[in-house]
Amino acid sequence: MRIAGRVTAEVLMIMREAVRPGISTGELDKLAEEHIRANNGVPAFKNYRPMSNMTPFPGTICASINDEIVHGIPKMSRILNEGDILSVDVGACVNGYFGDAACTYPVGKISPERQKLLDATEQALNLAIKAAIVNNTVGDIGYAVESYIKPLGLGIVRDYTGHGVGQKLHEPPQIPNYGRAHSGMILQAGMTIAIEPMIMNGREDVKVGSNGWTVLTKDGSDAAHFERSVAILEDGPEILTPWQ
Numbered sequence: 001m002r003i004a005g006r007v008t009a010e011v012l013m014i015m016r017e018a019v020r021p022g023i024s025t026g027e028l029d030k031l032a033e034e035h036i037r038a039n040n041g042v043p044a045f046k047n048y049r050p051m052s053n054m055t056p057f058p059g060t061i062c063a064s065i066n067d068e069i070v071h072g073i074p075k076m077s078r079i080l081n082e083g084d085i086l087s088v089d090v091g092a093c094v095n096g097y098f099g100d101a102a103c104t105y106p107v108g109k110i111s112p113e114r115q116k117l118l119d120a121t122e123q124a125l126n127l128a129i130k131a132a133i134v135n136n137t138v139g140d141i142g143y144a145v146e147s148y149i150k151p152l153g154l155g156i157v158r159d160y161t162g163h164g165v166g167q168k169l170h171e172p173p174q175i176p177n178y179g180r181a182h183s184g185m186i187l188q189a190g191m192t193i194a195i196e197p198m199i200m201n202g203r204e205d206v207k208v209g210s211n212g213w214t215v216l217t218k219d220g221s222d223a224a225h226f227e228r229s230v231a232i233l234e235d236g237p238e239i240l241t242p243w244q
Contacts, residue, residue, distance in 0.1 A: 001097050001166065001192055005229050005240030007039045008092045008099030011061070012243035015088045019080065019105040025063035026076030028088065033060040036092045044091030044098055044169050055212055062089040062102075064214065069157055069198050069206060069223040071213040082108040085118065087225040091169055098169045100194045101241035102227035114222055117154065117201055121224040124148050124177070124197040132230050132237045134189050142179025145197050149177075157198035157223070159206055160215065165194045165229050189234045196227030 011032045018031055036043050043060035057071070064072030064087040065080070072087070080086060089102035104118050124145045131144040141162075149156055162175030173185050177197045202221025209216055217223050229240040 001099070001229070001231065001240050004041070004092055004094040004097045004099035005101075006099070006242070007036060007041050007094055008090055008101050008229070009241040009243040010039075011035050011090045011092070012088060012101055012103045015103070016105060019086055019107060021080055021082040021108045023080055024076050025065075025072070025074035025078040025080070025086070028063060029059045029061050029074035032090055036060065039094065041092040041094040044093050044100065048169070050170070057213060060090065062087070064089070064223070064225065066222055067217045067220050069200065069215045069217060070160060070225060071215055073211055073213055080107045083110055085110060085114050085222060085224065087223070089225065089227065093169075096167060098165050098167070099241050100165050100169060100227065100229050101243060102196060102225045103243055104224040104226060113201065117199065117222055117224045120149065120152055120154060121197050121199040122226045124199060125195060125226040125228065128195045128197065129228065129230055129237050129239065132187060132193065132195065132232055134187060134232060134234060136187050137182055138173055138175055138185045138187070139179035139183030140181050141195060142176045143181040146178040149197070149199055155200040155202055155204040155221075157200065157206060158204060160198060162194045162196045162227070164192065166192050187232050189232060191232045192229065192240065193232070194227055194229050196225060198223060198225045
């Protein structure tokens with residue numbers, strides 16, 4: 001898990017240097033795939049199909065711009081512009097184990113409102129990870145996100161959640177970004193989970209785009225997404241995808 005997580009995190013650090021006005025999400029996707037394969041990994045998202053009636057996902061990364069929350073499809077024709085925000089979600093499978101992580105980047109200089117959204121979403125992730133300790137519950141993780149985000153007047157994506165991660169990309173339990181403290185499954189040492197707040201500037205309604213994959217805010221407001229894979233250990237949470 002640590003090896004897969006390191007390779008995944010390295011992709012996000014490559015993205016941080018590569019994201020700029022004028023680059024395409026297709027170019028970013030190519031960089032990500034090259035790095036994963038150079039480190040004996042397999043892109044976890046490429047050709048992923050959660051249901052048999054869905055078209056396989058075509059990219060190594062999910063590249064979601066502005067009002068796109070998750071599952072944006074990378075394309076050479078999608079060019080980043082000054083002031084955009086870009087969420088990159090990536091997974092890698094190495095030696096049969098998965099890493100999964102995401103980060104939202106400013107493209108050049110962004111508005112104060114967008115910067116506030118990015119800062120709040122990343123801080124929500126940090127607080128959620130602090131709650132991921134032995135004998136806490138899944139509800140404690142969700143409560144850590146919700147109790148921080150709601151007073152800021154921001155919306156929480158409730159239809160998509162974090163999840164267990166290990167020998168499969170998505171495993172039980174689901175890790176919602178909302179919840180009641182001390183409720184739900186009790187966290188035990190040895191569990192490995194992906195915690196991923198998805199936060200938006202507007203209302204909490206979402207929609208799926210015409211490609212069948214991309215999830216967007218229904219009102220066109222901006223969204224941000226930060227994610228880390230985390231191991232729950234006796235001495236506290238360990239971040240398995242240590243992007244910086």
